[in-house]
Amino acid sequence: MKTSVYRKSRFNSAHRLHNPALSDLENEMIFGKCNRPNFHGHNYELIVKVTGEIDPISGYVVDMKVLADLIKEHIEEKFDHRNLNLDTEEFKTLNPTAENIARVIYDILRTKIDAKFDLGIRLYETERNFVEYPG
Amino acid sequence: MKTSVYRKSRFNSAHRLHNPALSDLENEMIFGKCNRPNFHGHNYELIVKVTGEIDPISGYVVDMKVLADLIKEHIEEKFDHRNLNLDTEEFKTLNPTAENIARVIYDILRTKIDAKFDLGIRLYETERNFVEYPG
Amino acid sequence: MKTSVYRKSRFNSAHRLHNPALSDLENEMIFGKCNRPNFHGHNYELIVKVTGEIDPISGYVVDMKVLADLIKEHIEEKFDHRNLNLDTEEFKTLNPTAENIARVIYDILRTKIDAKFDLGIRLYETERNFVEYPG
Amino acid sequence: MKTSVYRKSRFNSAHRLHNPALSDLENEMIFGKCNRPNFHGHNYELIVKVTGEIDPISGYVVDMKVLADLIKEHIEEKFDHRNLNLDTEEFKTLNPTAENIARVIYDILRTKIDAKFDLGIRLYETERNFVEYPG
Amino acid sequence: MKTSVYRKSRFNSAHRLHNPALSDLENEMIFGKCNRPNFHGHNYELIVKVTGEIDPISGYVVDMKVLADLIKEHIEEKFDHRNLNLDTEEFKTLNPTAENIARVIYDILRTKIDAKFDLGIRLYETERNFVEYPG
Amino acid sequence: MKTSVYRKSRFNSAHRLHNPALSDLENEMIFGKCNRPNFHGHNYELIVKVTGEIDPISGYVVDMKVLADLIKEHIEEKFDHRNLNLDTEEFKTLNPTAENIARVIYDILRTKIDAKFDLGIRLYETERNFVEYPG
Numbered sequence: 001m002k003t004s005v006y007r008k009s010r011f012n013s014a015h016r017l018h019n020p021a022l023s024d025l026e027n028e029m030i031f032g033k034c035n036r037p038n039f040h041g042h043n044y045e046l047i048v049k050v051t052g053e054i055d056p057i058s059g060y061v062v063d064m065k066v067l068a069d070l071i072k073e074h075i076e077e078k079f080d081h082r083n084l085n086l087d088t089e090e091f092k093t094l095n096p097t098a099e100n101i102a103r104v105i106y107d108i109l110r111t112k113i114d115a116k117f118d119l120g121i122r123l124y125e126t127e128r129n130f131v132e133y134p135g
Numbered sequence: 136m137k138t139s140v141y142r143k144s145r146f147n148s149a150h151r152l153h154n155p156a157l158s159d160l161e162n163e164m165i166f167g168k169c170n171r172p173n174f175h176g177h178n179y180e181l182i183v184k185v186t187g188e189i190d191p192i193s194g195y196v197v198d199m200k201v202l203a204d205l206i207k208e209h210i211e212e213k214f215d216h217r218n219l220n221l222d223t224e225e226f227k228t229l230n231p232t233a234e235n236i237a238r239v240i241y242d243i244l245r246t247k248i249d250a251k252f253d254l255g256i257r258l259y260e261t262e263r264n265f266v267e268y269p270g
Numbered sequence: 271m272k273t274s275v276y277r278k279s280r281f282n283s284a285h286r287l288h289n290p291a292l293s294d295l296e297n298e299m300i301f302g303k304c305n306r307p308n309f310h311g312h313n314y315e316l317i318v319k320v321t322g323e324i325d326p327i328s329g330y331v332v333d334m335k336v337l338a339d340l341i342k343e344h345i346e347e348k349f350d351h352r353n354l355n356l357d358t359e360e361f362k363t364l365n366p367t368a369e370n371i372a373r374v375i376y377d378i379l380r381t382k383i384d385a386k387f388d389l390g391i392r393l394y395e396t397e398r399n400f401v402e403y404p405g
Numbered sequence: 406m407k408t409s410v411y412r413k414s415r416f417n418s419a420h421r422l423h424n425p426a427l428s429d430l431e432n433e434m435i436f437g438k439c440n441r442p443n444f445h446g447h448n449y450e451l452i453v454k455v456t457g458e459i460d461p462i463s464g465y466v467v468d469m470k471v472l473a474d475l476i477k478e479h480i481e482e483k484f485d486h487r488n489l490n491l492d493t494e495e496f497k498t499l500n501p502t503a504e505n506i507a508r509v510i511y512d513i514l515r516t517k518i519d520a521k522f523d524l525g526i527r528l529y530e531t532e533r534n535f536v537e538y539p540g
Numbered sequence: 541m542k543t544s545v546y547r548k549s550r551f552n553s554a555h556r557l558h559n560p561a562l563s564d565l566e567n568e569m570i571f572g573k574c575n576r577p578n579f580h581g582h583n584y585e586l587i588v589k590v591t592g593e594i595d596p597i598s599g600y601v602v603d604m605k606v607l608a609d610l611i612k613e614h615i616e617e618k619f620d621h622r623n624l625n626l627d628t629e630e631f632k633t634l635n636p637t638a639e640n641i642a643r644v645i646y647d648i649l650r651t652k653i654d655a656k657f658d659l660g661i662r663l664y665e666t667e668r669n670f671v672e673y674p675g
Numbered sequence: 676m677k678t679s680v681y682r683k684s685r686f687n688s689a690h691r692l693h694n695p696a697l698s699d700l701e702n703e704m705i706f707g708k709c710n711r712p713n714f715h716g717h718n719y720e721l722i723v724k725v726t727g728e729i730d731p732i733s734g735y736v737v738d739m740k741v742l743a744d745l746i747k748e749h750i751e752e753k754f755d756h757r758n759l760n761l762d763t764e765e766f767k768t769l770n771p772t773a774e775n776i777a778r779v780i781y782d783i784l785r786t787k788i789d790a791k792f793d794l795g796i797r798l799y800e801t802e803r804n805f806v807e808y809p810g
Contacts, residue, residue, distance in 0.1 A: 003639050004675030008668040012531065014419035014444040014488075019192065030193055032200065038488035039419040041446005043531055051675040057559060058570055059637035064669050065572065083419075083443035097194035099138050126417065126448055128143040129199050135139030135186040147396065149284035149309040149353075154597060165598055167605065173353035174284040176311005178396055218284075218308035232599035234543050261282065261313055263548040264604050270544030270591040273774050274810030278803040289462060300463055302470065321810040327694060328705055329772035334804050335707065367464035369408050398413040399469050405409030405456040424732060435733055437740065502734035504678050533683040534739050540679030540726040552801065554689035554714040554758075578758035579689040581716005583801055623689075623713035666687065666718055 002118075004051040005061045009071045011080035014041040015096045018085065039083060042125050046075065046105065049120035050113060062117065074108050098125040102133040137253075139186040140196045144206045146215035149176040150231045153220065174218060177260050181210065181240065184255035185248060197252065209243050233260040237268040272388075274321040275331045279341045281350035284311040285366045288355065309353060312395050316345065316375065319390035320383060332387065340382050345375055368395040372403040407523075409456040410466045414476045416485035419446040420501045423490065444488060447530050451480065451510065454525035455518060467522065479513050503530040507538040542658075544591040545601045549611045551620035554581040555636045558625065579623060582665050586615065586645065589660035590653060602657065614648050638665040642673040677793075679726040680736045684746045686755035689716040690771045693760065714758060717800050721750065721780065724795035725788060737792065749783050773800040777808040 016039045017031040027035045034040070048071055052061045082088060084096040090104045102123040110119055124130040151174045152166040162170045169175070183206055187196045217223060219231040225239045237258040245254055259265040286309045287301040297305045304310070318341055322331045352358060354366040360374045372393040380389055394400040421444045422436040432440045439445070453476055457466045487493060489501040495509045507528040515524055529535040556579045557571040567575045574580070588611055592601045622628060624636040630644045642663040650659055664670040691714045692706040702710045709715070723746055727736050757763060759771040765779045777798040785794055799805040 001674035003642065004672040005639065006670045006672070010531070012445050012447055014446040017194070019194070022192070030198075033486040036486055036488075036492075038491040039444055039446065040417050040486040040488065041419040041444065041448075042417055043446075043448045054637075054639045054643070057562070059557070059559070059635035059640045061639055061671075061675075063570075081438040081441055081445040083441075083445065086443040087441075095194035097189075099140065099189045099196055100194045102138065103189070126415070130141045131196075132139040132141070134136035135196075145396070147310050147312055149311040152599070154599070157597070165603075168351040171351055171353075171357075173356040174309055174311065175282050175351040175353065176284040176309065177282055178311075178313045216303040216306055216310040218306075218310065221308040222306075230599035232594075234545065234594045234601055235599045237543065238594070261280070265546045266601075267544040267546070269541035270601075271809035273777065274807040275774065276805045276807070287464070289464070292462070300468075324772075324774045324778070327697070329692070329694070329770035329775045331774055331806075331810075333705075365464035367459075369410065369459045369466055370464045372408065373459070400411045401466075402409040402411070404406035405466075422734070424734070427732070435738075500734035502729075504680065504729045504736055505734045507678065508729070535681045536736075537679040537681070539676035540736075550801070552715050552717055554716040573756040576756055576758075576762075578761040579714055579716065580687050580756040580758065581689040581714065582687055583718045621708040621711055621715040623711075623715065626713040627711075666685070 002051050003054050003061050004049050004120075005064065005067070007048050007050075007064055007067050007071060009046045009048070009068070009076060011044050011046070011076050012041065013044060013079050013082050013084050014039040015084040015091070016040065017095055017097060019095045020093060039085070044079070044101070045124035046071070047122040047124075048105075048109065049118075049122070051118035051120070052116060062113075070109065070112050074112060075105055078108075098123055098129065098131045099133070102131045106133050137186050138189050138196050139184050139255075140199065140202070142183050142185075142199055142202050142206060144181045144183070144203070144211060146179050146181070146211050147176065148179060148214050148217050148219050149174040150219040150226070151175065152230055152232060154230045155228060174220070179214070179236070180259035180265075181206070182257040182259075183240075183244065184253075184257070186253035186255070187251060197248075205244065205247050209247060210240055213243075233258055233264065233266045234268070237266045241268050272321050273324050273331050274319050274390075275334065275337070277318050277320075277334055277337050277341060279316045279318070279338070279346060281314050281316070281346050282311065283314060283349050283352050283354050284309040285354040285361070286310065287365055287367060289365045290363060309355070314349070314371070315394035315400075316341070317392040317394075318375075318379060319388075319392070321388035321390070322386060332383075340379065344378050344382060348378075368393055368399065368401045369403070372401045376403050407456050408459050408466050409454050409525075410469065410472070412453050412455075412469055412472050412476060414451045414453070414473070414481060416449050416451065416481050417446065418449060418484050418487050418489050419444040420489040420496070421445065422500055422502060424500045425498060444490070449484070449506070450529035451476070452527040452529075453510075453514065454523075454527070456523035456525070457521060467518075475514065475517050479517060480510055483513075503528055503534065503536045504538070507536045511538050542591050543594050543601050544589050544660075545604065545607070547588050547590075547604055547607050547611060549586045549588070549608070549616060551584050551586070551616050552581065553584060553619050553622050553624050554579040555624040555631070556580065557635055557637060559635050560633060579625070584619070584641070585664035586611070587662040587664075588645075588649065589658075589662070591658035591660070592656060602653075610649065610652050614652060615645055618648075638663055638669065638671045639673070642671045646673050677726050678729050678736050679724050679795075680739065680742070682723050682725075682739055682742045682746060684721045684723070684743070684751060686719050686721070686751050687716065688719060688754050688757050688759050689714040690759040690766070691715065692770055692772060694770050695768060714760070719754070719776070720799035720805075721746070722797040722799075723780075723784060724793075724797070726793040726795070727791060737788075745784065745787050749787060750780055753783075773798055773804065773806045774808070777806045781808050
């Protein structure tokens, strides 16, 4: 049986929910106060899950320090203290809902983590609203 | 791959564990202090999980505001600041264990949420005891 | 300078807010859903604070094990898995608001803890509503 | 002795730290990544403390429902899902540090809460950085 | 569909990460500060998950009190306030990584819990690093 | 009125409670399982409170980044992933109770932080046991 390891991380970002393919009125009707033009923001909490076999030499699935550094370099550096809509390539046209942010984080980390490991992303936008990909 | 969204909610209720088909002595032996006649209570914490595809227009699996309103209308209004044994139809004869409460909440919400979505319920009775349905 | 030690504890109780000196209508107007006749309940979280000098032999202000046992014997045994209004002497006529519960706990523990120590009570009724006595 | 009651609330806002009286270089040197031009954001967590005597009729210091509504009307409506720098009068020229936000919230609520009560504000910008006014 | 019940527990232990089959230099290179010779320690948080059918008489999957007692007797008594490397048979030669501790706990509890139930272990070494077995 | 800022930090250490001036039997009677010879350990959680005036230029009481670096350099580097009894000068002869650790941290940081600021230390040994100095 496999073992999963989890690493929690954080980034603080501004965003607004907005689909540029919709009219302003449609955006407001769908996204309400999350669509307000000058942005709001969140303390995002990210949990990265890596599933695989325990290495018999180290007793690790993966080295948590290495995993933490990967997350820091490829996710925190990109999103922390940034405006997701304005400052990132990923959300120039993609609406930064929690669902889409989780999927984007998955796609980034998937290329950095050996394919023999399964990968899962949980992202808390607030304490009460969170998402998981794959679900 | 699908995405899951989670919404956390709360309700504060009185209850006692009691199976009316058993004798008082059997109830006391099985349920101990949870069977005391004048009830005790909990701050129940509910996490509803909905799994499906991300809608390409909204970037949502489901609108969290709509999900929160469903939970408020069909779960919180029914259970919050109520005595589960005395004030609800559901637990007139069904013993309100955390397991049964989770199953009842699942059954209620399953009829309100489109069948194309998977549904999961996690219910915390206390910080240290919680249940999940389906498990 | 003195040092404070804190011990966290829990009890799960049913209660309703009700002042028997008021009419039913007045009770309902003041206490709303907290006045419902069949009770609701909470996971109360109690933090007891004891302030004094560090004993040079033990390095303790007070032995946390002794403090925990005091709380267990005099507070948890009395209130846990009980109906505050029906099962306790203290709230037969006193309305079991968080404020009054905290004051009652203070009065009980004050007689059990050496007068050379200051005593403080924090009581969480929910994660969002809590009280402190003395304030 | 008096009793304190506490009410926790939340608002999600964008902001940047910026003192318009300073040069861009000075702002960047003092505030680092918090000064980035396109804003970032936080899930602010607010705890309002009100200290006074317990009313013998209600058993309340203040009605938590009334306090929660005050916070909702005067703080959440103003700051939640807003850009503090762009969308609020208070921070048009005042730098929205956690310290200043707490002081502004204090000043707003102080005029809404009877002077016989003491008032205190705790504001969490993140789980690891928080402030209190008065301190 | 089955239901899962979860029970949270805690134990506070000293440990160091060290594989006696490796040289001191290799141990230091792989495990860094976790390999320091005089040990460090953690407040481990354990969540045991048991999955099965709800018993129609009790409304329980398993009696949480019985489950809590099992965990206390077979896990807490063994690991709490102990040095995992020096005081336990299990980690005399096995490196006490979170992954290995979770697997050891699984193996112990698997023999104590009826085979008709599925068993899962989640172990928090810190708030930010945790593991799950099976994963 | 002054403002307080708080910074939360963590360190994971091994320790045992032991007063070398007492006999082994006395140590065991006073400290119980905390006295076991091979150490146990904790995820200590430290909250440092600094109270003073808000600087009108920065809007800060103190720069949280500077405060965090001070804590990292003088507290975390010294105590994290260490055995308090064996690896630190401070607890060679002083019993590392939570009370004494908090006082030692206060004494270290007091020399690093401008005397115009008040300083307070809160230290969590576990979620349920914590201390404050000054109290």
